[in-house]
Amino acid sequence: MPQIALITGATSGIGEACAHQFASQGYRLILLARREERLQQIARDLTEQYGVATNILVADVRLKDQVEEALATLSGADREIDVLVNNAGLSQGLDPIDKGNTDDWDTMIDTNVKGLLYVSRVVSGWMVNRGKGHVINIGSIAAKEVYPNGNVYCATKHAVDALSKGMRIDLLPHGIKVTAIHPGMVETEFSLVRFKGDAGRAKKVYEGLEPLVAPDIADAVWYAASRPAHVNINDLVIMPSAQATGTIVNRK
Ligand code: NDP
Ligand code: 8X3
Numbered sequence: 001m002p003q004i005a006l007i008t009g010a011t012s013g014i015g016e017a018c019a020h021q022f023a024s025q026g027y028r029l030i031l032l033a034r035r036e037e038r039l040q041q042i043a044r045d046l047t048e049q050y051g052v053a054t055n056i057l058v059a060d061v062r063l064k065d066q067v068e069e070a071l072a073t074l075s076g077a078d079r080e081i082d083v084l085v086n087n088a089g090l091s092q093g094l095d096p097i098d099k100g101n102t103d104d105w106d107t108m109i110d111t112n113v114k115g116l117l118y119v120s121r122v123v124s125g126w127m128v129n130r131g132k133g134h135v136i137n138i139g140s141i142a143a144k145e146v147y148p149n150g151n152v153y154c155a156t157k158h159a160v161d162a163l164s165k166g167m168r169i170d171l172l173p174h175g176i177k178v179t180a181i182h183p184g185m186v187e188t189e190f191s192l193v194r195f196k197g198d199a200g201r202a203k204k205v206y207e208g209l210e211p212l213v214a215p216d217i218a219d220a221v222w223y224a225a226s227r228p229a230h231v232n233i234n235d236l237v238i239m240p241s242a243q244a245t246g247t248i249v250n251r252k
Contacts (some may be wrong), residue, residue, distance in 0.1 A: 002052070005225075006030040006081045008061060008119055009088030011038040013188025014138060014221075017214035018085050021222045023050040030078065032057040032070065032119070053112065061088045061115025062107070063081045069124045079126045083225050084117045085159075087138040089154040091194040105152045112156035116163065124167070128174045135171070136221055139182040144237060147246035157182075168234065177232045180223040184239035184246070187211040208251030209242035 005022040009015035010031035023046045031039055043054035050210045055078060059070035091110045092104035092116055120135060127133025142150055155217035164180035171178055191202035205211075218239065222231040242250045 001077070001082075002026050002028045003082040004028045004078070004080060005031060005083040005085060006032065006119075006123060007033045007085040007087060008115075011035045011143045013190060014148060014183070014186060014214045014217045015085070015087040016042060016088065017218035018221050019046060019054075020219040021215070022068070022225075023052045023054075025222070025226075026050070026052065027083075028052055029047070029054040030057060030074065030081070031055070032059055032061070034058065034060050050216060061119060062110040064114075064118050066113070067090060067118040068122060069159060071119070077210050080130060080222075081123055081126060081133065083134045084123045084127075084181050085136045085138070085221060088115055089138065089156075089160075090197070091142075091190065094149045094194060096149055096152050103132075108152055109154050112153075113115055113159045113163075120163075120167065124171060124176065127176050128171070131175050133171075133175075134177040134179065134225060136179045136224055137167075138179060138217070138221075139164065141182055141184045141237065141239065141243075143180070143182050145246050150246065155213065164235070178235045180222050181217065181224065182235070182237045183212060183217050184237075184243045185209075185249070186214060186217055188214050209249055211240065211243075212240050212242060 005027045005136040007015050007018050011018050019031055023029055033039055039056040043056050045152055046052055046054050059066045061067055083166040092107050093101055137158040137160050141158040142154040143161040146154040164178055170179040187206050191205045195201040220236055
């Protein structure tokens with residue numbers, strides 16, 4: 001029986017790269033995100049390229065009922081999830097605290113914190129029943145430090161850091177590993193989403209330096225997932241060589 005990885009936010013960037021990485025290792029995939037057509041296309045690509053079976057779950061992680069209903073469609077062996085990659089997440093805006101858009105704050109908190117919790121609540125329960133599993137949370141350099149105007153996004157990623165530590169403690173007696181992977185700048189759709197479709201502003205973020213690309217992070221996720229049973233990677237911070245902190249970068 002192939003192992004199973006459930007990846008949230010699998011329609012682009014890091015999540016999509018993780019799907020390819022795990023499929024290339026023979027895992028069966030369960031991919032969750034909101035954009036159904038993209039999920040279907042990625043599932044077709046994975047089957048074509050690696051011959052693996054893929055289930056898709058169309059759900060918005062902010063909506064508890066939708067998450068629970070989507071996961072409830074999995075039955076029997078499909079619930080035997082070996083690796084959960086909690087990757088769905090986003091930033092919205094980059095404004096000082098007195099000028100932030102409160103709807104953006106809700107979106108970030110609901111997605112990055114509450115969404116991760118809703119998925120984890122169900123899937124960790126299945127892992128506890130089996131006495132095995134591995135939860136890999138995608139945090140950020142924004143989980144480790146706070147940068148100007150990053151206020152709420154940084155707070156949500158600090159929460160992911162705290163939740164990763166809490167999960168590791170709670171799931172320890174059940175033999176379940178918990179890893180947090182914290183990337184610096186990765187060129188994905190992240191900045192396009194942060195700046196609400198402003199492609200020029202998004203491109204500027206990566207100007208004059210070589211950012212990470214999504215497969216760099218998928219490689220780290222796979223490294224954590226593929227350690228021997230007695231080894232757990234707790235925490236990894238991965239930056240482009242040209243980035244020292246959230247904001248100090250060496251641009252040419
Ligand atoms: P992308 O924008 O390329 O991908 C984000 C993914 O999250 C998409 O698949 C999107 O799918 C999904 N997603 C967003 N909101 C929801 C939702 N409400 N419900 C379900 N899925 C959702 O960005 P990245 O790949 O860069 O981001 C992935 C993770 O990495 C995020 O948690 C981000 O915070 C983190 N990160 C990114 C960094 C970067 O520089 N790029 C650096 C550090 C961390 P869909 O829209 O189809 O629902
Ligand atoms: C995304 C990286 O530096 O924009 O988490 O916060 S950063």
